[in-house]
Amino acid sequence: MTDTIDLIDKLLSDLKKSGGVEACAAVSRDGLLIKSSMQKEQFAESFAAMSATMLGAAETASTELGKGVPNRVIVESTQGRLIAVGAGPSALLVVIVSPDVGLGLILLELDKSAKILKELLE
Amino acid sequence: MIETGIPKLDEFLGGGIPNGKTLVYYIQPGVEGEIFGLQTIHSSLKKGGTGLFVVSSTTPDIIKGQFREFGWDIHLFQDRFLFVDAYNSLIGAPSNEKYVVSKPDNIEAFSKTIIDAMKELPPSTIVFGSLSTIIDLCGEKETLEAVRTWNKMANLYDHVLVYNFTAWPYSEETLKAIKEDMFNAVISVGGISERVIFGQYFGIFKADWTKEIKKSMLFRVLRPGGIKLYIPKILVTGPFDSGKSTFVHALSTRAISVDRMGTTIALDHGHIDYKGFSADIFGTPGQERFDPIIKLLSGESMGVFLIVDSTNPTDFVRAKQMLEITKSYGLPYVLIANKQDLAGALAPEEIRKQFNLPHDIPIVPVVAKDKKGVFEAFEVLIDKITGGL
Ligand SMILES: Nc1nc2c(ncn2[C@@H]2O[C@H](COP(=O)(O)OP(=O)(O)O)[C@@H](O)[C@H]2O)c(=O)[nH]1
Numbered sequence: 001m002t003d004t005i006d007l008i009d010k011l012l013s014d015l016k017k018s019g020g021v022e023a024c025a026a027v028s029r030d031g032l033l034i035k036s037s038m039q040k041e042q043f044a045e046s047f048a049a050m051s052a053t054m055l056g057a058a059e060t061a062s063t064e065l066g067k068g069v070p071n072r073v074i075v076e077s078t079q080g081r082l083i084a085v086g087a088g089p090s091a092l093l094v095v096i097v098s099p100d101v102g103l104g105l106i107l108l109e110l111d112k113s114a115k116i117l118k119e120l121l122e
Numbered sequence: 123m124i125e126t127g128i129p130k131l132d133e134f135l136g137g138g139i140p141n142g143k144t145l146v147y148y149i150q151p152g153v154e155g156e157i158f159g160l161q162t163i164h165s166s167l168k169k170g171g172t173g174l175f176v177v178s179s180t181t182p183d184i185i186k187g188q189f190r191e192f193g194w195d196i197h198l199f200q201d202r203f204l205f206v207d208a209y210n211s212l213i214g215a216p217s218n219e220k221y222v223v224s225k226p227d228n229i230e231a232f233s234k235t236i237i238d239a240m241k242e243l244p245p246s247t248i249v250f251g252s253l254s255t256i257i258d259l260c261g262e263k264e265t266l267e268a269v270r271t272w273n274k275m276a277n278l279y280d281h282v283l284v285y286n287f288t289a290w291p292y293s294e295e296t297l298k299a300i301k302e303d304m305f306n307a308v309i310s311v312g313g314i315s316e317r318v319i320f321g322q323y324f325g326i327f328k329a330d331w332t333k334e335i336k337k338s339m340l341f342r343v344l345r346p347g348g349i350k351l352y353i354p355k356i357l358v359t360g361p362f363d364s365g366k367s368t369f370v371h372a373l374s375t376r377a378i379s380v381d382r383m384g385t386t387i388a389l390d391h392g393h394i395d396y397k398g399f400s401a402d403i404f405g406t407p408g409q410e411r412f413d414p415i416i417k418l419l420s421g422e423s424m425g426v427f428l429i430v431d432s433t434n435p436t437d438f439v440r441a442k443q444m445l446e447i448t449k450s451y452g453l454p455y456v457l458i459a460n461k462q463d464l465a466g467a468l469a470p471e472e473i474r475k476q477f478n479l480p481h482d483i484p485i486v487p488v489v490a491k492d493k494k495g496v497f498e499a500f501e502v503l504i505d506k507i508t509g510g511l
């Protein structure tokens with residue numbers, strides 16, 4: 001058990017090292033925080049719940065419309081971006097990215113990390 | 123009798139630890155367990171008792187620093203809070219403490235200091251910061267033998283002895299002796315991963331002075347604050363407009379809602395710190411069009427508040443349906459009879475009849491908008507979740 005959580009911790013801190021990533025979290029599909037790497041820890045729990053709802057609602061909307069499971073949800077604002085990706089049936093991964101960096105590399109990193117998270121939780 | 127100061131544990135132990143008795147916190151490696159002994163000595167000091175802390179793996183100053191981190195004021199206890207310093211001499215540093223073990227790797231020297239202190243002090247709470255370190259320094263057999271003597275002395279002099287023990291891979295004999303034979307009470311402290319929830323728990327493995335309660339509790343360590351029982355998810359559900367969002371906000375230390383045009387479209391999320399408990403609360407939407415989200419959010423709940431508007435019995439069918447959607451049957455739940463301030467509000471027992479609610483399910487009358495009854499309801503649910511007495 002400690003091993004898995006340590007590995008998730010490492011995954012998050014690696015992800016946070018990618019340029020432009022301000023915070024990230026691993027969240028269960030039903031909105032519980034598994035682990036986060038963010039400055040304002042006290043907001044991590046509600047952030048987790050909101051992210052799971054957002055991705056869940058987006059997935060339901062998209063599949064109901066016959067458009068399949070979305071690859072990710074990206075929320076853009078002038079102050080930054082929030083990206084949520086599914087990581088298997090039990091978890092998702094969320095990052096907050098600063099507004100001034102390109103997303104290409106980050107999306108690649110995120111997909112890679114999501115795949116690892118999925119395997120860790122199997 | 124002293125209290126351990128660990129929420130719920132004292133209740134489970136029939137009030138605490140009686141004088142003359144011994145207790146070991148049996149800690150799985152990798153779990154933040156040593157704070158248990160710390161919180162116990164703090165609890166006893168706070169109640170005016172004398173506390174002796176035996177440090178083996180760190181300096182007394184660091185322990186005092188930890189007290190400060192937890193927000194516990196040591197100045198209140200000054201002359202009642204004593205140390206056996208079995209660390210500084212290991213690293214060749216001087217010690218300012220009243221009791222010093224000059225050779226911490228020699229069990230005779232160690233034992234002599236402990237016994238001297240036991241004879242001198244009034245009935246006290248004596249906490250061993252790390253029994254495992256003493257074992258590592260002095261040997262398994264030798265240490266256990268000394269511990270047996272100390273435990274007998276405690277009984278004679280009316281001290282309470284508390285040990286933190288990290289269950290490293292010692293010989294099976296040693297582990298078995300510690301877990302089963304040597305102490306009046308054994309509290310196991312471990313880690314769990316239930317599906318994706320990683321947590322720490324404690325539970326009573328044994329307590330020979332009271333009826334054993336085999337119940338495990340999740341906990342978190344907060345700085346400041348110490349050990350708090352932790353409930354990762356309590357669900358608040360019920361029909362549209364029954365007062366779910368109002369209830370979540372009334373109960374929470376901090377809360378947010380995603381409401382648009384007067385109705386919750388995603389969820390309410392609140393965090394509560396109350397009487398040694400810390401819990402996260404999830405409020406669902408109520409309208410049928412949001413059922414997929416309600417399903418999504420309700421996994422892994424440990425307990426449920428089902429909110430109904432007491433003036434609106436036509437909604438009871440939907441309320442029951444929501445218990446089904448959230449898969450709440452089988453979980454501890456409490457029916458909240460909200461809006462008791464309104465004319466025409468049905469009394470709880472009338473609601474029970476109309477709802478056809480089983481007799482073992484509590485109903486709590488509440489006025490969520492005035493925060494009336496919400497904390498009573500919380501205590502009732504917590505009691506159900508923890509198998510309350
Ligand atoms: N009179 C009265 N009104 C309440 C009470 N609790 C909530 N309300 C009101 O009921 C309405 C619905 O509350 P809300 O919390 O949004 O319900 P939800 O749809 O279940 O989340 C709001 O207008 C609240 O002000 C109560 O105890 N008494």
Ligand SMILES: [Mg+2]
Nearest residue numbers: 366367385386
């Ligand atoms: Mg609402």
